[in-house]
Every structure is written in C-alpha cells, then in structure tokens.
Amino acid sequence: MNDAAPVTGGCLCGAVRYTLVAEPVAARQCWCRLCQYLAAGSATTNVIVPRAALTLNGALADYASHADSGNAMHRHFCPSCGTPVGGYAGVRAHLYVLRVGTLDDPDHYPPQATIWTDAAPRWALIDRDKPCHIGQPAATGAS
Ligand SMILES: [Zn+2]
Ligand SMILES: [Zn+2]
Numbered sequence: 001m002n003d004a005a006p007v008t009g010g011c012l013c014g015a016v017r018y019t020l021v022a023e024p025v026a027a028r029q030c031w032c033r034l035c036q037y038l039a040a041g042s043a044t045t046n047v048i049v050p051r052a053a054l055t056l057n058g059a060l061a062d063y064a065s066h067a068d069s070g071n072a073m074h075r076h077f078c079p080s081c082g083t084p085v086g087g088y089a090g091v092r093a094h095l096y097v098l099r100v101g102t103l104d105d106p107d108h109y110p111p112q113a114t115i116w117t118d119a120a121p122r123w124a125l126i127d128r129d130k131p132c133h134i135g136q137p138a139a140t141g142a143s
Pocket of ligand 2: 033
C-alpha cells in the first residue's frame with residue numbers, strides 16, 4: 001500500500017470520525033438501485049480504500065443485505081444522524097467503500113468512473129468523458 005498524508009472525515013453530527021492513510025484503489029460513482037436509496041435519489045460517490053489503512057472511531061450501525069450475486073453486503077451509517085459512512089462486501093472485507101461526502105474535503109478524490117449506469121434514472125447526470133460500466137466491474141467490489 002502507498003503511504004499518503006492522512007485524510008480525515010466523519011459523519012454529519014461528528015459522532016463518527018475517521019483517518020485514512022493510503023491512497024484509494026478506486027474513486028467512482030455508483031448508480032445501482034441500492035445506492036440510489038443511500039444517496040437519496042442520486043448516485044453514491046465513493047472511494048475504495050484498503051481497510052487496514054482506515055481508522056474508524058465511533059459507533060456505526062450495520063445494515064446487512066445480499067447483492068444480486070448472493071454476496072453479503074454491509075452498509076455502515078451513523079445511528080445518530082443517519083449519514084451513510086461506507087460499507088464493504090463480505091467476500092472483500094480487506095477493502096472498504098467510503099462515501100466521499102463524508103470527507104472533510106470532498107474535492108480530495110474526484111470520481112474516475114461511473115458504474116451501474118444501466119440502473120440510473122433517465123434524468124441522471126453521468127460524466128461520459130470518464131469510463132462508464134453498465135453494471136459491476138470486476139475485482140474492486142460493490143459500492
Ligand atoms: Zn453522525
Ligand atoms: Zn451501488
């Protein structure tokens with residue numbers, strides 16, 4: 001893993017705070033139907049980071065569900081303010097999907113790609129100048 005200057009973030013109410021000490025392995029937006037619930041109608045914007053490089057402080061609620069693949073997914077949110085902080089796939093627990101809106105500086109990691117474009121509503125604004133995937137790309141796990 002690449003060492004990087006610590007990047008910090010947390011939830012809206014401040015009960016959850018984190019520090020990230022490695023560069024993300026991916027930065028992207030996800031339009032899967034589930035993310036539209038998490039993001040109140042839009043895509044989620046995420047960075048995928050090595051779990052070992054992330055220190056999370058504060059209690060997170062865990063909503064577990066199963067993806068279409070059958071994989072167990074965990075989604076973490078602050079039980080006080082409801083901010084979706086991140087989540088992970090059970091089969092890729094070494095990676096963590098962090099919601100970019102929780103970064104203290106959301107400008108830090110601009111999205112580099114869009115996934116699940118086929119699930120987006122017709123009015124979605126999608127950056128077609130960057131790579132787009134109609135569904136889930138291989139390897140880095142669901143957002
Ligand atoms: Zn909170
Ligand atoms: Zn998604």
